[in-house]
Amino acid sequence: MMRAVELAANGPAWGPNPRVGCVIVGADGAVLGEGWHRGAGTPHAEPAALTDARERGNDVAGATAYVTLEPCSHTGRTGPCTEALAAARIGAVRYAVADPNPQAAGGGEVLRARGIDAAHAPLDAAAALNRRWLGAVERGRPWVIAKWAQTLDGRTAAADGTSFWVTGEEARAHAHGVRAEVDAILVGTGTVLTDDPSLSARPPHVEDPHQPLRAVMGLRDTFGAKVWRDEDAIAVRSHDPRDALAALAAREVRTVVVEGGGTITSAFLRAGLVDEVHAYIAPAILGSGTNAVGDLGIATMSGALRGRDVTATALGVDTLVTAFFQRGPQ
Incomplete structure (x- = not known):
């Protein structure tokens, strides 16, 4: 998860979207793919990591995705990350921060309904990286x-x-x-x-x-x-x-x-x-x-x-x- 935070920090601090990083790890602990969100309108961290895994020639079926923010479950500028993870047959998801955005929240529940072991794994460093974004969403301003x-x-x-x-x-x-x-x-x-x-x-x-x-x-x-x-x-x-x-x-x-x-x-x-x-x-x-x-x-x-x-x-x-x-x- 700390590696996912490091990746998230590569994204822009400005813009309507948070900085998010994702690392996909196989059963043997090997990193299969990595990605981060590069700004509004670009692929979210999860699809970016899935693309990276495919380009490396790695099969992610049954793997665990570590994500700094709960995967989104709605369609905005891009499609829902929950669908991308499910389609790739990811076996488990660990996310460091629950998404406070009412339009995008609930991804963990959606994943669990799809049979994916999704759990909140809190990490202060992940929340600190998006302190301003999280505060803005929670305050509605x-x-x-x-x-x-x-x-x-x-x-x-x-x-x-x-x-x-x-x-x-x-x-x-x-x-x-x-x-x-x-x-x-x-x-x-x-x-x-x-x-x-x-x-x-x-x-x-x-x-x-x-x-x-x-x-x-x-x-x-x-x-x-x-x-x-x-x-x-x-x-x-x-x-x-x-x-x-x-x-x-x-x-x-x-x-x-x-x-x-x-x-x-x-x-x-x-x-x-x-x-x-x-x-x-x-x-x-x-x-x-x-x-x-x-x-x-x-x-x-x-x-x-x-x-x-x-x-x-x-x-x-x-x-x-x-x-x-x-x-x-x-």
């Missing part, structure tokens, strides 16, 4: 990463409005790497009017990175800004974070980075719609300026939002603090 760069005293811009650059090159390069792994970037009209950002992913040493959908929420007109340079952008005429997430979900967005400044970040936090925070902290002090986060209506320490699974990563002279948050009010 995109997984929200709130990202900002701040000084030690919590400022994202100076009193005169300047914000380039709060952090150094290493931190900015990391942020571009994150952009290249998500489905969308969301900012407010204020950010567009003030900074005119391109909202593109430009990680270093990557020739053709994935470019996320660009989304702008708010009521002000931003016609002519860089974000509207092509059709991979949408406008959400609302100040309500739920409206923005609904618009993104309609575009099959599973993960979105909110980079819209303190006003929008605070709105998402107040609504309980932030799942993950990326705070890039520079060793600088301004004393005055724009706060990273505004008023959340929290009056006492006992009400503070507390992150979990917190990490701190040095990026040159800066530090990236990441934290995950429990599901808040919807």
Whole structure:
């Protein structure tokens, strides 16, 4: 199963589908075929592994398939994996994560009804690989990463409005790497009017990175800004974070980075719609300026939002603090 997780990691982190890997093993323990899902519209991991086994000249009848996610039992962009496994006369299936998607779930039961020994074999590494995708499906909305760069005293811009650059090159390069792994970037009209950002992913040493959908929420007109340079952008005429997430979900967005400044970040936090925070902290002090986060209506320490699974990563002279948050009010 760990080998299946390694294979799954080859798939794209973005897109409507999860990263899935599959290893087919014979009775003698020999690997007969391997595969992983390469993105929406391509064969799922199980058919890919079956194809690999055929190309190797291996008969998989009676073999065991180890899959990181419960095989799907529905027809979407591709056919059901349960049918492919049954047609190949696979003898047993072990899957590390039960599929939370109501449209695709129940594959284990379907396989058992077909006489195949299918069982859930939990593995934390498999769930961790698809943490954002699983969270998005369970919540019924995109997984929200709130990202900002701040000084030690919590400022994202100076009193005169300047914000380039709060952090150094290493931190900015990391942020571009994150952009290249998500489905969308969301900012407010204020950010567009003030900074005119391109909202593109430009990680270093990557020739053709994935470019996320660009989304702008708010009521002000931003016609002519860089974000509207092509059709991979949408406008959400609302100040309500739920409206923005609904618009993104309609575009099959599973993960979105909110980079819209303190006003929008605070709105998402107040609504309980932030799942993950990326705070890039520079060793600088301004004393005055724009706060990273505004008023959340929290009056006492006992009400503070507390992150979990917190990490701190040095990026040159800066530090990236990441934290995950429990599901808040919807």
